[in-house]
Amino acid sequence: MSDIALLPQVEAFLRRDHGLFIDGHYVPSQSSQTLEVINPATGKVIATVIDAQAADIELAVASARHGFKQWSQTAPAVRGNVLLKLADLLEQNREELAQIETCQSGKIIQISRAFEVDQAAHFLRYYAGWATKISGQTLTPSLPSFAGERYTAFTLREPVGVVVGIVPWNFSTMIAIWKLASALVTGCSIIIKPSEFTPLTLLRIAELAVQAGLPAGVLNVLTGGGQVGKGLIEHPGTDKVSFTGSVPTGIAVGRAAMGAGLTRATLELGGKNAAAFLRDVPLETAVNGIIEAGFLHSGQICAAAERFFVHRSQINPVMEALAQRLSALNIGSPLDERTEFGPVTHRQHQAKLEGFFATARAENNTIIYGGQPMDRPGCYVEPTVILANSINDTLLTEETFGPIATFLPYDDEDELLALMNHTAGGLSASLWTNDLGKALRMVPAINAGTVWVNMHTLLDPAVPFGGNKSSGIGREFGNAFIEDYTELKSVMMRY
Numbered sequence: 001m002s003d004i005a006l007l008p009q010v011e012a013f014l015r016r017d018h019g020l021f022i023d024g025h026y027v028p029s030q031s032s033q034t035l036e037v038i039n040p041a042t043g044k045v046i047a048t049v050i051d052a053q054a055a056d057i058e059l060a061v062a063s064a065r066h067g068f069k070q071w072s073q074t075a076p077a078v079r080g081n082v083l084l085k086l087a088d089l090l091e092q093n094r095e096e097l098a099q100i101e102t103c104q105s106g107k108i109i110q111i112s113r114a115f116e117v118d119q120a121a122h123f124l125r126y127y128a129g130w131a132t133k134i135s136g137q138t139l140t141p142s143l144p145s146f147a148g149e150r151y152t153a154f155t156l157r158e159p160v161g162v163v164v165g166i167v168p169w170n171f172s173t174m175i176a177i178w179k180l181a182s183a184l185v186t187g188c189s190i191i192i193k194p195s196e197f198t199p200l201t202l203l204r205i206a207e208l209a210v211q212a213g214l215p216a217g218v219l220n221v222l223t224g225g226g227q228v229g230k231g232l233i234e235h236p237g238t239d240k241v242s243f244t245g246s247v248p249t250g251i252a253v254g255r256a257a258m259g260a261g262l263t264r265a266t267l268e269l270g271g272k273n274a275a276a277f278l279r280d281v282p283l284e285t286a287v288n289g290i291i292e293a294g295f296l297h298s299g300q301i302c303a304a305a306e307r308f309f310v311h312r313s314q315i316n317p318v319m320e321a322l323a324q325r326l327s328a329l330n331i332g333s334p335l336d337e338r339t340e341f342g343p344v345t346h347r348q349h350q351a352k353l354e355g356f357f358a359t360a361r362a363e364n365n366t367i368i369y370g371g372q373p374m375d376r377p378g379c380y381v382e383p384t385v386i387l388a389n390s391i392n393d394t395l396l397t398e399e400t401f402g403p404i405a406t407f408l409p410y411d412d413e414d415e416l417l418a419l420m421n422h423t424a425g426g427l428s429a430s431l432w433t434n435d436l437g438k439a440l441r442m443v444p445a446i447n448a449g450t451v452w453v454n455m456h457t458l459l460d461p462a463v464p465f466g467g468n469k470s471s472g473i474g475r476e477f478g479n480a481f482i483e484d485y486t487e488l489k490s491v492m493m494r495y
């Protein structure tokens, strides 16, 4: 097993004295606070970035307000073309971006290439198409005419203004691109605050955005901790926050946004998603489905399943076959192209997952496979399979955001639906069966923003995505994002 060689431009990028990206170029901070970026596969510091402070927030907001003025007046077709050009540039710099991402997040290189670059480019092109298709309606008012006068009305979709995009560490590029594309295509400007654990790839993409023709100030990137996001939301010069992250932080963000004079808020939050296998599913399909639903990117995907429901008659064979499959996984360095399972993204997350292993044991859950940190440098934990005792066990109620699949058997489908819905969140769920009629009858009874049948986790820009219940407010993708990034203005006329 051996790592791919880092490209010279990746080495050079990591060595840079990273600034904040404000008004179309890197600028030093107004203060001297910094944060270290650590490669979770090695535990080594790979770069240092600025921990932005209040004075930096002022500069970024002023820049974004200026950018908004120009960009909101830019012709829609021109806006779309910039996104198309940026998609091309992502692809032209694919390997460089993928390697930077893998070094900062521990994501295996194949996932960095396929999702953080290729999928991000695919999303950009999808959004670019919307640039020329966002419009209002012509309406006929219902007022009676008193003296022969007539009325007509129409609506305009106007950009909401300066958007604050707050991004988590699991897909630092792709999620940032969702927010950037939604904002730019509707005529908004944006300030993005990446996670303190994974700020690097976006700093490089900001440069590419300028190369793509984006005017100064339309995209700004402020690195730093959570206080940067809070400061941006509370600033009177920002108009909307698009947040992706955990439920507790999302609630704090929502409160801050409302307190800041009803700043608009889209919240894409976590969940405790279910995957349910009906009796007709063959064993191999079930095992493949569980791997797809629960273990991709070490389970660090908001839409991944963490609660698995299998019919009581099949639970033991499924778990045995799953344990066997996991034991054959190629676990190793994320820069080795043969690796199938890498580290989790940061030390605190690794510690949190180890805490879940301890809780499972304390609650007398059965650890079928894994359940330990791995004896190697870096933030590795074993892929883990747990059999719970009750739907109220911690491992079936709290989001782990890691490679831990927790199972509970069910006896009939009414009970199954109740178990699937027994959760505070409602981001996603999947049903696995060859009985399509049964699946379509069950789908309406599942309380989740997305329900997949015979698949899990795959997101498509044409299909709206977002959470029910505590998993969030608002939808991304499809045409659903337009409502969240624009205000509807009504114009009424008498003649």
Ligand code: NDP
Residues within 6 Å of the ligand: 166, 167, 168, 169, 170, 171, 193, 194, 195, 196, 197, 224, 225, 226, 227, 228, 229, 230, 244, 245, 246, 247, 249, 250, 252, 253, 268, 269, 270, 271, 301, 302, 303, 399, 401, 427, 467, 472
């Ligand atoms: P967090 O909620 O901890 O952080 C998300 C972002 O918010 C980070 O950039 C963080 O900054 C920032 N932040 C922290 N505190 C505040 C605050 N008070 N005000 C404003 N911003 C703040 O989530 P994680 O980064 O740990 O990501 C994992 C979570 O994200 C999981 O719960 C997962 O389910 C969810 N998620 C949801 C998705 C969805 O689409 N529904 C997609 C992906 C993930 P910093 O980290 O720099 O401190």
